[in-house]
Amino acid sequence: MQYVDLDARVGDLSGVLDPARYLSHLPSISGRLPPGARAFATDTDHYDFRSRRCVKDLTLRAVRGAGGAEMEVEFQHNCxxxxxxxxxxxxxxxxxxxxxxxxxxxxxxxxxxLDEILPHGDGCSHEIACWDGTLTIVCRDLRATWTETTCSGKS
Known part of the structure; x- marks a missing residue:
């Protein structure tokens, strides 16, 4: 990650996730992001850890079309x-x-x-950091859609 800090320090506490540097840089680069990537990156819920639309804690469920020009990545909710x-x-x-x-x-x-979307010569790059590795996709544009689900662990 270029701007999102996955190992920030707050006082004596280390290992804190901090998207602040990315969020402060985002207004200066958002105009260079393709429309779908810009909408997803600048959504106010994207980096709000209390939001149901924050990407933190989603789990990669499927990657479809890897190696092709069109691709889908599906993330499963955390109930x-x-x-x-x-x-x-x-x-x-x-x-x-x-x-x-x-x-x-x-x-x-x-x-x-957390993730980070940056302008790229081909459109944008989307780096997704997970606990067990990273996934980086360079594309012309992306479209993020939150889809209905059923949580069996919630009342």
């Missing part, structure tokens, strides 16, 4: 925090890197920590 799943559709995909933390390409990446 204690979210009431919807997230589906991101990428168009004009020109790069995809899955980088598991332990090097095991067969393992999942685990829950999402």
């Amino acid at each position: 204690w925090k979210h009431d919807r799943d997230l589906l991101i559709r990428y168009t004009g995909v020109s790069g995809l890197v899955a980088d598991p933390a332990d090097g095991d390409r067969g393992a999942g990446l685990g829950p999402v920590i």
